Amino acid sequence: MSQDALFGAPAGGEQGPAAGQRGSEFFAASAGAPLAARMRPRSLDEIVGQDHLLADGKPLRRLVEGSGEASVILYGPPGTGKTTIASLIASAMGQNFVALSALDSGVKQVRAVIDRARQDLAHGERTVLFIDEVHRFSRTQQDALLQAVENRTVLLVAATTENPSFSIVAPLLSRSLLLQLVSIEPDDLNRLLRRALADPRGLDGRVEATDEAIEQIVLLAGGDARRSLTYLEAAAEAVGDGETLDIDVVRDNVNRAVVRYDRDGDQHYDVVSAFIKSIRGSDVDAALHYLARMIEAGEGPRFIARRLVIHASEDIGMADPTALQTAVAAADAVAFIGMPEGRLPLAQATIHLTTAPKSPSVIKAISKAQEDVRNGHVGAVPAHLRDGHYEGAKALGNAVGYKYPHDDERGVVTQRYIPEDLDDAVYYEPTDHGGEKRIRDYLGRLRRIVRGAGNMKRR
Secondary structure: OOOOOOOOOOOOOOOOOOOOHHHHHHHHOOOOEEEEHHHOOOOOOHHOOHHHHOOOOOHHHHHHHHOOOOOEEEEEEOOOOOOHHHHHHHHHHOOEEEEEEOOOOOOHHHHHHHHHHHHHHHHHOOEEEEEEEEEHHHHHHHHOOOOOOOOEEEEEEEEEEOOHHOOOOHHHHHEEEEEEEOOOHHHHHHHHHHHHHHOOOOOOOOOOEEEHHHHHHHHHOOOOOHHHHHHHHHHHHOOOOEEEEOOOHHHOOOOOOOOOOOOHHHHHHHHHHHHHHHHHHHHHHHHHHHHHHHHOHOOOHHHHHHHHHHHHHHHHHHHOOHHHHHHHHHHHHHHHOOOOHHHHHHHHHHHHHHOOOOOOOOHHHHHHHHHHOOOOOOOOOOOOHHHOOHHHHHHHOOOOOOOOHHOOOOOOOOOOOOOOOOOOOOOOOOOOOOHHHHHHHHHHHHHHHHOOOOOOOOO
């Protein structure tokens, strides 16, 4: 079973894929197991967090209490209780329990479990099938579950850290309840750690901990219950019986918070989305925070630099034309010096873009122009604009009558540039932010001179 489960893999060795285990015996932890495994909740009362799913009358509570019938997909970050809830459902059902990990199970194992479950159901025994990291199952493997789930041959409890909308096939989603677990709140983690300090299954009062030490572990755990207990155990091993675990011990034995970030999954898209939206929203501190999360998680610097270059034109554009120069320079600098020093030009570009005036006029302008082209508003290139540098061009009328703008003292002349039927097209509409305010002041005059129109109407 995957270590993504709430408190790690069950003790007692590998289990056969079709070997039924009754209740939560499958999850039993030996005295020598890690603290997180020993402290796995044995009842609803011991679960911290997830009140939105475990309140009276909620489907998940009914399942845990043994009265639910629907298969469920538990979706949430690591260390939020997915495996613990599965163990409680298995215990409540009191029947056959089979656990598979998508990391080492294939269609053959899935079908073997279903065949065995069908036989057991004929004798009145229901099978609870727990699949950890179900998002790692291929479409074929997931499809193999459909009929058994629909006919309730098995009660499926699947756990995933990835967004099911992208990682689970639609037919399986439609046959299951989708329940989203959330990161554990600091107060709940605090309570969990204090319980572990005193509980006979945990540290059994062997050491005490200061409030500051507990708060530091909670901060480093980042909403992950399993991680908080792992950090507590690591720190407790550094002090003797009867001694006090203080914040210095925590800092010496837990180096840094582990950033929750999957470069192929939700966190990748969520964090970069928050990064761009923070730049767009001009919150420089938030933008730097998300930049730091990507850097600390090992995100590719070229990916970050590409996003900055795109954003410089998409959301700033002509309001500050130097933003694009800065973003491109940052991309070049990162390619030249590499990491970790590359974090500096990335941070500089992030600060520049976040504090720059914003305008979406560039993306709006090109989008409107492309829409016209797609809708057939193209027209012929005016003859006087066509290439006249080949023999016979003038006989065709090409380049004849072209007015050279620099011959006019204003540097601009009345002349048709846009194709016929597009005289009133207005694509670029500058805002009054930053440098675009200056452009806005004279762009109207330019258009009137060039097109020779006193009043322009938008199509």
